[in-house]
Every structure is written in C-alpha cells, then in structure tokens.
Amino acid sequence: MDYYVKNNDIILHEKDFDLDETLDCGQAFRWKRIESGYRCTYEGNFLNDSLKISEISEKTFVFHNVSEEDFLNKWADYFDLYTDYSELKRQFSEDKTLSEACAFAGGIRLLKQNSWECLISFIISQNNNIPRIKGIIERLCQNYSRFPSAEDMAGITADDLSYLRSGFRGKYLSHAAECVNTGEVNLAEIAAAPIDEARAALRKIKGVGPKVAECVLLFGMYRKEAFPVDVWIKRVLEEYYPDGFPEFAKDNAGIAQQYLFHYIRNKNA
DNA sequence: CGCCAGGACGCCC
C-alpha cells in the first residue's frame, strides 16, 4: 500500500480507486458528497466511526484526521485496500464484456461493510430506487442519531416505523430486528458458514429473498462469490451471457458483478 | 400522468 502520514492526515496513492464510483454505486447508501473545493470529498460512517475522505488529484486521496493505526486497522480494510484490484481486473479482462466494464469504471472497490447495516439497508432496497433508499435510511439514522443496532430496534413494530415511509418493507424491518435479537438469526455465525447454509439462514427473515441475501453476503460479509441478481444484472446476463457467467470469475463473481452493474446502468447515460 | 425501482410473498396451476 502506497501511503504516508502528513500532519493529522493519511495520503494514499491508489490507482484502482475512484471515490464516486466506489461510494455512489449502490453498494452503500450513507456516503455524502461534499462540495468543498476539492476534486471531490465524501463524508460517511462505518459502525460508529465517521470519515471525511477526499480525492485531491488523479488517484491521490486524503483520509482527513485519521491516525496511521486507524487507517491500517480500520479504513484500509473497509476500502479493501489489502486486495490487489489490478490483479482482479487482469483476470476479468479474459472476458470481453467484463473487460469493457472494468475499463468503463475501473475505480470501483468492494466496501467491507457491517452485516447488520447491510441486512437492513438491502431489505429497504427491494423494489425501490437508490435515491429513495438513501432517504429512508437517512430518516432511520436521524431518529437514533446513528445507524441503529438491532438492540436499538428491539420491540419495534411496523407501525412504529411509519415515519420512515418505507411502505410494505416496515414489517420486514421489524421482523429482522426480532430475529437478530432473539438469536434466531446469528449474523456472525452466518458470515462464517458455508455459503448455501448462510443463504438459507438469511432467508429465514421475512423480506429476505435471493437478491437481498446475496447482497448481505457480498457487501456485509465479504463473501466475494455471492452474486446478487437484480433487474439490471438480469439484463446483463440475458444480453451478454446467454450461455452462463464465466467459470473463471466465480470466486470473485461479486466484484465482477459490481463492475457490470455500474456499466449497464451508466454506459448510455 | 404512467413507468419504474439493487424484490419478495402468496396464491395459482
């Protein structure tokens, strides 16, 4: 990792990293773009830690007010900086469509998020659009002054969540909190379980189907073989992979999926 | 206004 400490900041050089592509591509919903004279700056959180991060020039980033220890132990892991994305993209380039997707938005990185936050966020995401998903999560966090834990949401009914205006998803959120609080669903155990067991365990929660389960596994448990199929990826599979997704990318299918998702949604924009 | 959204559920056959 190519970084150094400057005053209270960490300066990072990383060619396989783009803030807009990574933080606003639909894998996380709580990063805010701040216009502050930098090339671009975002503010956001991971668990109870907030971060301000800027892209100050091509492939140069500032982690504001971050100690070297926090950077190495927390943020470098969150941004998956210990993984070599150049090597990943080299593997993906064997496939024509994937190669184009990587060329289109090569700065996407998989964020290693919290499983509970992902569970709640992607239950909200179903049959919904990204701007509205962000709004619902923002109202949830405003209510607790942070992203609520499962304990914070103990005993919450769908009716209690009407302020979210999350529609039919309220009852699913209430049930998810109940499952986690009773221990019927143990996210830490699921994260370590064989993938098919993990899928089945997550789907015991009402409102968690195939797509949401894959998202929780990929974004919240760093299971890179998980492959969420939404309406956009369905189009990619029909248009470019009528004979199936390439075997060689299977272990990192989730990361490949991120490039493809961004590509299909934005290439004609 | 109508169509759609990082879908899942319940019911039907």
Place this chain on the structure above:
DNA sequence: GGGCGTCATGGC
C-alpha cells in the same frame, strides 16, 4: 417448480 398479481412510496 414456474408464472403472475400485489405490495407503498416517490423519483423521473
């Protein structure tokens, strides 16, 4: 097991 209507809300 696959097909289809339904579910709230609001972005565009």
